[in-house]
Amino acid sequence: MKPEELTAMAEKARKQDAHFAHHIHVCTESGCVSSQSDVLLKNIADQVQQRGLKGTVCVKGVGCMGLCCNGPLLKADDTMYQFVKPEHAGAIVESLAAQPVAELVCDTKQPFFTRQKLIVRENAGFIDPENLADCVAHGAYRALLKVLTTMTPQQVIAEISASGLRGRGGAGFPTGLKWATVSKAGGRTKYVICNGDEGDPGAFMDRSVMEGDPHRVLEGMAIAAYAVGAGQGILYVRAEYPLAVKRLTRAINQARREGLLGHGLFGSNFDFNVEIRLGAGAFVCGEETALIASVEGKRGMPRPRPPYPANSGLHGCPTLINNVETFANVPAIIDRGGQWFAGIGTEKSKGTKIFALTGRIKNTGLIEVPMGMPLREIIYDIAGGIPDGKAFKAVQTGGPSGGCIPAEHLDITVDYESLTKLGSIMGSGGMIVMDETSNMVDVARFFMEFCKSESCGKCVPCRVGTYEMHELLDRICKRQATMADLNLLKELCDMVKQTSLCGLGQSAPNPVLSTLRYFENEYLKLIQSAPTASADDGAKHVALEVLS
Amino acid sequence: MTTSIDVGSESLTLRIDDKDVSCRKGDTVLQVARENGIDIPTLCYMEGLSIWGGCRLCMVEIAGSPKLQAACATVCTEGMNISTHSPRLENYRRMIVELLLAERNHVCSVCVSNGHCELQAMAVKLGIDHVRFPYRFPHLEVDNSHDRMRMDHNRCILCSRCVRVCAEVEGAHTKDIKGRGVLAAIIHDLDQNWGESETCTSCGKCVNICPTGALTHRGTAVGEMTKKTTFLPYLTLMREAQP
Numbered sequence: 088m089k090p091e092e093l094t095a096m097a098e099k100a101r102k103q104d105a106h107f108a109h110h111i112h113v114c115t116e117s118g119c120v121s122s123q124s125d126v127l128l129k130n131i132a133d134q135v136q137q138r139g140l141k142g143t144v145c146v147k148g149v150g151c152m153g154l155c156c157n158g159p160l161l162k163a164d165d166t167m168y169q170f171v172k173p174e175h176a177g178a179i180v181e182s183l184a185a186q187p188v189a190e191l192v193c194d195t196k197q198p199f200f201t202r203q204k205l206i207v208r209e210n211a212g213f214i215d216p217e218n219l220a221d222c223v224a225h226g227a228y229r230a231l232l233k234v235l236t237t238m239t240p241q242q243v244i245a246e247i248s249a250s251g252l253r254g255r256g257g258a259g260f261p262t263g264l265k266w267a268t269v270s271k272a273g274g275r276t277k278y279v280i281c282n283g284d285e286g287d288p289g290a291f292m293d294r295s296v297m298e299g300d301p302h303r304v305l306e307g308m309a310i311a312a313y314a315v316g317a318g319q320g321i322l323y324v325r326a327e328y329p330l331a332v333k334r335l336t337r338a339i340n341q342a343r344r345e346g347l348l349g350h351g352l353f354g355s356n357f358d359f360n361v362e363i364r365l366g367a368g369a370f371v372c373g374e375e376t377a378l379i380a381s382v383e384g385k386r387g388m389p390r391p392r393p394p395y396p397a398n399s400g401l402h403g404c405p406t407l408i409n410n411v412e413t414f415a416n417v418p419a420i421i422d423r424g425g426q427w428f429a430g431i432g433t434e435k436s437k438g439t440k441i442f443a444l445t446g447r448i449k450n451t452g453l454i455e456v457p458m459g460m461p462l463r464e465i466i467y468d469i470a471g472g473i474p475d476g477k478a479f480k481a482v483q484t485g486g487p488s489g490g491c492i493p494a495e496h497l498d499i500t501v502d503y504e505s506l507t508k509l510g511s512i513m514g515s516g517g518m519i520v521m522d523e524t525s526n527m528v529d530v531a532r533f534f535m536e537f538c539k540s541e542s543c544g545k546c547v548p549c550r551v552g553t554y555e556m557h558e559l560l561d562r563i564c565k566r567q568a569t570m571a572d573l574n575l576l577k578e579l580c581d582m583v584k585q586t587s588l589c590g591l592g593q594s595a596p597n598p599v600l601s602t603l604r605y606f607e608n609e610y611l612k613l614i615q616s617a618p619t620a621s622a623d624d625g626a627k628h629v630a631l632e633v634l635s
Numbered sequence: 636m637t638t639s640i641d642v643g644s645e646s647l648t649l650r651i652d653d654k655d656v657s658c659r660k661g662d663t664v665l666q667v668a669r670e671n672g673i674d675i676p677t678l679c680y681m682e683g684l685s686i687w688g689g690c691r692l693c694m695v696e697i698a699g700s701p702k703l704q705a706a707c708a709t710v711c712t713e714g715m716n717i718s719t720h721s722p723r724l725e726n727y728r729r730m731i732v733e734l735l736l737a738e739r740n741h742v743c744s745v746c747v748s749n750g751h752c753e754l755q756a757m758a759v760k761l762g763i764d765h766v767r768f769p770y771r772f773p774h775l776e777v778d779n780s781h782d783r784m785r786m787d788h789n790r791c792i793l794c795s796r797c798v799r800v801c802a803e804v805e806g807a808h809t810k811d812i813k814g815r816g817v818l819a820a821i822i823h824d825l826d827q828n829w830g831e832s833e834t835c836t837s838c839g840k841c842v843n844i845c846p847t848g849a850l851t852h853r854g855t856a857v858g859e860m861t862k863k864t865t866f867l868p869y870l871t872l873m874r875e876a877q878p
Contacts, residue, residue, distance in 0.1 A: 369815070390688065393710075540815065543819070545687075546688070548691050548734070551737065551738045554817045555768045579768075582726075582730045585694075586703060588689065588691065588705075
């Protein structure tokens, strides 16, 4: 594709769009589709057809509008509707020329919508992810065009460094530094890998980005490939996301057909291709060296680092691995400049972050907020607080590698540093809110069960350590534990954290450590309320007591 | 495959346990320590095989590094200051071996490798006289289908030495690992009985390289199974000598 063809494509799509007097946008992401939004979309299209409005009403499926708990969501011109059922199609089409359907209206003036700042998700709710022309009309591939026609790879890296963007996959490594390292690594063949193996329980940010704006991810990867000197991209997506896989496959085919992927993009001498690799459901494959092994067709197990993938990754070649959300930030940074991006957020954490709000809150769904927003604002204003008049107890961030933040720390700002200071992590952005009815030892046991079954089995501390930690937590939950068990658990947590091979094992004790830090009394209560040990266990307990 | 990561002519100096030592560029901490008579315990490491880094017994402290590093997988750098023994490291090592003992059914008194077992020797060396963790007592099979060799999953510690020697030295890659976490296990071909494997050459390297009584020759009684591992450095040397 030539540069002017992209502009022409955007112009044509915009002109076509201008013919329509009305727009009806229906969310077609996994959450809403599971409540029949696909049937709703079809019914609306049928209604429009029957009423002979096809030329005046534009009906399209779009990405996630955020408030997943009230889905299916639908936007008819400026009115948003919630809990829309397929049978409401007729009423909604009718309302275009009259008053909105009052009982279905969703208030878009509520803090859930007004407090957000959209960068990665700016097009969600506006574009049809399956229609390339529509995406291009909303700015897709504009940043890639800018990069290939006006910038050198060094300038691209400088721009990303200036933006202060940090990896959105969990650890928060500076993206510009990572790109610079890969670009400086020797070797002619380099790879760019997009990590879409989002496996944390309660996290669905990356799924939404891949389903709602797949071209944005491809564009981010292409820009990264140009910056580091790679010619091949691999999108590693978990097979549990069939809709994301379908949309990405379609997006890749469209982009290839239009010459937005392939040889000599925009008349430059830059070639870039992307292929999709499906993950077979192992959480550990989110770890970069395990992911690489999986792409190579080997068993998904991590290996000791260094060498880091930046020097020796896929097939031994320098490899850049970033998360979906990280790549999705890139086009906006290139388009509006690193300085603009660096103006959002806190001193060390720039830009916005998408969070998946779940648990005991009124509004569950996806939000994108600037870094540094107080946790209280997210939970009480955006998420609408705790339902049924219950009290807030803790919020779990960072999935099985993260920790719990109790009520006394609700006023912290949400950024990489403050969360780490409290013993949790930003992680990929899952937020599970718990109210007073939650048992924190049970929460720790739940996450340990997850780690235990997701450990790859390569290193002993993680393989057997997570099993034994789960066993000890189970004893405590069942009121069968003694103080010696608790001390052993603490000792085990320290050993597993210090000696495990990869991030999975090193962070597996975090949910235990953070619940112990803020809710040790719950552990003690369960231990103290344990019935006295029976005669059979007596000897064992005595032996343990002596040792501890 | 050699265990040194990059053989260069440059040499460097470093400190291990307050002893000044020299090494070649690309040598690992474990190699240099052993060369200088400093013992770092290992179970999954085997000279002549690729680095696995799974047993975590060789974790060492490196001054200036907040994280512990596995000596087998860490390449020496100029001026490194390493300590291989400290109360903290000893404690971790003991816990790791305790975990291994609790994981499967390691009953020395009825084991063919009793007295010739690396796991048993390690437990003795680290002063383990009891295990604090709940035993798993898993129900595991013994694969007795091969006419000369036997695989007893009850005594396997998943060090993967057999997998690596089979793939890297014999070139058969009959063995691999299935499953996750504590359910991981050594398999033959596509999880078939060993005796039915079409790729196994019955070379017996896996038996000799196995640190415990998991892989043994048939027809051995308690304490009779001794292993010979000297073949491996010899084979590696021969391979390197070839043009």
